Amino acid sequence: MNRFVLYLSVLFLFSCSSEQEESYLASYKEEHLLMEEVLRNMPVNVSDSAIFTKNYINDWIKDRVILNKAKLYIDEEDIEINDAVNKYKETLLIYKYQNELLNSQFDTTISKIEIEEYYNKYSSDFILHKSIVRARLVVMNKETLNLDKIKKLISTNKEDKLLELEDFCEMYAENNFLNDSVWVYLSEVIQKLPSGVKDNNKLLSYKNKIHSFTDDNFIYLLFVKDYQIKGNSSPLPFVFSNIRALLQNKNKRQFINNLEDKLYKEALSSEHIKIY
Numbered sequence: 001m002n003r004f005v006l007y008l009s010v011l012f013l014f015s016c017s018s019e020q021e022e023s024y025l026a027s028y029k030e031e032h033l034l035m036e037e038v039l040r041n042m043p044v045n046v047s048d049s050a051i052f053t054k055n056y057i058n059d060w061i062k063d064r065v066i067l068n069k070a071k072l073y074i075d076e077e078d079i080e081i082n083d084a085v086n087k088y089k090e091t092l093l094i095y096k097y098q099n100e101l102l103n104s105q106f107d108t109t110i111s112k113i114e115i116e117e118y119y120n121k122y123s124s125d126f127i128l129h130k131s132i133v134r135a136r137l138v139v140m141n142k143e144t145l146n147l148d149k150i151k152k153l154i155s156t157n158k159e160d161k162l163l164e165l166e167d168f169c170e171m172y173a174e175n176n177f178l179n180d181s182v183w184v185y186l187s188e189v190i191q192k193l194p195s196g197v198k199d200n201n202k203l204l205s206y207k208n209k210i211h212s213f214t215d216d217n218f219i220y221l222l223f224v225k226d227y228q229i230k231g232n233s234s235p236l237p238f239v240f241s242n243i244r245a246l247l248q249n250k251n252k253r254q255f256i257n258n259l260e261d262k263l264y265k266e267a268l269s270s271e272h273i274k275i276y
Helices: 002-013 035-041 049-073 079-105 112-121 147-153 159-172 186-190 236-268
Strands: 024-028 031-034 132-141 175-177 209-214 218-228
Touching (some): 024 035, 024 049, 031 035, 031 049, 035 049, 079 236, 132 147, 132 159, 147 218
Antiparallel strands (some): 024 031, 132 175, 132 218, 209 218
């Protein structure tokens, strides 16, 4: 849809072009900017196609003017420039070829066992720089009549009671966070509490502890199910995704290295390589 809108906008903006030049958006001397180039480089979901088009045209013209001036002083056949262009082209071709192989042949699967083994071997690399918690938070209006009931529900381990808590929060809570299976930074939790709450030692004093805070309008009930203090090793679930990404990248590098070695050995055994 955005490309269609851009096409219509361009037609409107440049409706005075002659039939021969109808696909031109701009020209500088003998060079021409084609509509196809703008469409090809237009970002997905561009917010304003007309503004994007005008900016693209202005940038294109500026580049052409500067490039034209540079050609008056710099030899286009300069060996250093040609070497750099060729090197960049070669690097780009190799990069795109490697990505094609990664997309079509590389197995991204990392097993849970691999992640656990890496974590156990390198756990000292995953030291917490900030304290983390597994917690539930419910924020209610100070006029609520269900405070005692919510205090019982917020620490429940029973599935039916947890559903009851979720139903209450949906109807009455001003804000809530109930997913205590996820580790989060304590600082993120504190940001949701009244501005005067800064006592980390109080919040990290006991596990399975309910803390209550108030401000002018709300009551905040915080249930800290578990915590890990800054300086300790990160729990595996907290770094699970990071380790998986790390192992995937490591496997990608190994995949590419093996490919390069294979192609090199095949070339050595052929008659195409000569070393003088």
